[in-house]
Amino acid sequence: LELYASRDNYSGNFTVFTTSGASQSISTYKNLTSKASFENLTPNSSGQLIITISNAQTYNYINGFTLAENAGSSTVAVSPMLNSGEIRLFALEKEGLDVLASPNPTKNSFSLKVKSNSNAPVRLRVFDLSGKIIEELQNISVNSIISLGNNYRPGVYQAEVFQGGKKSTSTLIKQQD
Numbered sequence: 001l002e003l004y005a006s007r008d009n010y011s012g013n014f015t016v017f018t019t020s021g022a023s024q025s026i027s028t029y030k031n032l033t034s035k036a037s038f039e040n041l042t043p044n045s046s047g048q049l050i051i052t053i054s055n056a057q058t059y060n061y062i063n064g065f066t067l068a069e070n071a072g073s074s075t076v077a078v079s080p081m082l083n084s085g086e087i088r089l090f091a092l093e094k095e096g097l098d099v100l101a102s103p104n105p106t107k108n109s110f111s112l113k114v115k116s117n118s119n120a121p122v123r124l125r126v127f128d129l130s131g132k133i134i135e136e137l138q139n140i141s142v143n144s145i146i147s148l149g150n151n152y153r154p155g156v157y158q159a160e161v162f163q164g165g166k167k168s169t170s171t172l173i174k175q176q177d
Helices: none
Strands: 002-004 014-019 022-027 048-055 064-066 074-078 086-093 097-102 110-116 122-128 133-140 145-148 155-163 166-174
Touching: 002 022, 097 155, 097 166, 110 122, 110 155, 110 166, 133 145
Parallel strands: none
Antiparallel strands: 002 064, 014 022, 014 048, 048 086, 074 086, 097 110, 110 145, 122 133, 122 155, 155 166
């Protein structure tokens, strides 16, 4: 887990990130390189990682985070920021179906890999944020790699894969050249 904090004002201000009993303090003033990094985190008995954000001086900030999952059969959902300065990450059990996009974000084309515990065919739909279907493919083999062309405009898309009663979604980001 990496947490990023930066602000263009308030020289000498620090944000403190705490999770699993460990704390790291990041200077936020014009910060472009420092980050709080936590490794090998384990969710609590409710499947949560709780990150507390507090200030060392006057203010605290969070600009973003990166969460890399070790091998396993779960994904992550993020709760909204709570008034107490906590973010809660929930481990959600997968139903054996996943779609992985790379590179993501991209300036060119996407490659999607569909992973499943079943060998049944998969259906793929890609749609934009207005809900318009951009691409739809039927009878995709699991563990295959699907290349999506360069014809996507810059923006955010959702890729959904369906297999039987299961569904998995991935967000795709196409950047400007």
